[in-house]
Amino acid sequence: MKKRLTIPLLLTCFHISAAAKVDYLNVDGDIVYFTTTEGKATASPSCVVNDTQKQWSVSLNSGSGRALYSLLATALAGELAVTVTSAQDCGDTPGIERASSIAIAANSNVTTGAKSFYLYKGDGTTQLGRIISVANGAVVYLSSGDNTRFHYYRKNAGVPHLRYLEANCQGTAFTGSPNEVSVHPLVNNGHYMKAENYSNQRRILSNRSISGEKDTCYNMDAYFDVYNLNLNHEDKLCGTKPCMIKDE
Numbered sequence: 001m002k003k004r005l006t007i008p009l010l011l012t013c014f015h016i017s018a019a020a021k022v023d024y025l026n027v028d029g030d031i032v033y034f035t036t037t038e039g040k041a042t043a044s045p046s047c048v049v050n051d052t053q054k055q056w057s058v059s060l061n062s063g064s065g066r067a068l069y070s071l072l073a074t075a076l077a078g079e080l081a082v083t084v085t086s087a088q089d090c091g092d093t094p095g096i097e098r099a100s101s102i103a104i105a106a107n108s109n110v111t112t113g114a115k116s117f118y119l120y121k122g123d124g125t126t127q128l129g130r131i132i133s134v135a136n137g138a139v140v141y142l143s144s145g146d147n148t149r150f151h152y153y154r155k156n157a158g159v160p161h162l163r164y165l166e167a168n169c170q171g172t173a174f175t176g177s178p179n180e181v182s183v184h185p186l187v188n189n190g191h192y193m194k195a196e197n198y199s200n201q202r203r204i205l206s207n208r209s210i211s212g213e214k215d216t217c218y219n220m221d222a223y224f225d226v227y228n229l230n231l232n233h234e235d236k237l238c239g240t241k242p243c244m245i246k247d248e
Contacts, residue, residue: 019081024055025072031093032058032069036082044097047090056084056099057092067149068102074140074150078132080104103148116248119153122241128153131245139245155242157183157235160193162208163226169208169217174226181233183242186215191240194233199225 020038027033035054044053058072059065075082087100117131119141129143132150139153160182162173175182180195187193187210204224209216234240 019083021079021081022072022076025076027060027069030060032060032065032072033096034058034072034099036084040086040097042086044086045088045090047095048097049095052096055096056086057090057096058099059092068099071102071104071149074132075102075104080132101148104142104150118246118248120244120246121237122235122239122243124244124246126239128237128243139243153237153243155183157181157192157242159184159210160187160208161210162187163204163224164206164208165202165204167205167219169206173208173229174202174204175229176224176226178227180227181235184210186210188231190242191231192233192235192242194230195227196230197227199227201225 020036022034023037024035025032033055035056039054058068060069072082074080081104083103084099085101085103087098089098090096092098119128119131119139120126121128127144129141129151132140132142140150141153143151158180160173160175161177162169162175164171164173173187175193175195178195178197178199181192182194183190183192201223204220204222204226206217206219209218232240235242237243
């Protein structure tokens, strides 16, 4: 949906296109050319030529331009509607209107069947945003508080490999790797753990190995350098537990 901002007593003009899907995207050298399914809602600047009046341009020579291209590519793949704000010039390439900013339209919806999927913090109640895609363990989502770019989440935590001073995996747990963040539903009530960066050599009497749903403990008697675990580690995005995916 097209949005307008009105400021009393100021003559302010925003050249914003109507929300539409990207139907053409091409990279030629360091310039990105694209069009949308809807025509431009406002008159183009005088520098635009008739043959390319429908096109927009973005330069890849700046960080902001590369970010706009990434957003366009994801919008094209996900069939998401975008709104384009004009720079009112042809600064990237002669005859083609330059796009100064691009935003995912607020009414753009991504569904699987009849449901949409959302990313939540580990508490299961705080919604972070609607999921656009999931590939190779990375979640791309659109935050309700910032629709000008895509956000990414990847569960950067390993499976814990624990060592104990007592037999049968009892007592305080340690790990063999410094600064390692780990998490598993069967350990520490599913909360994140983080190893400290200094070690002590200790006599280890049991070892706990977890793979999927298989939780194995075996006794041993050997000395290892082990690291204390912070059982209350908090991830900046997800909190004390990994983020969750919910369908709605």
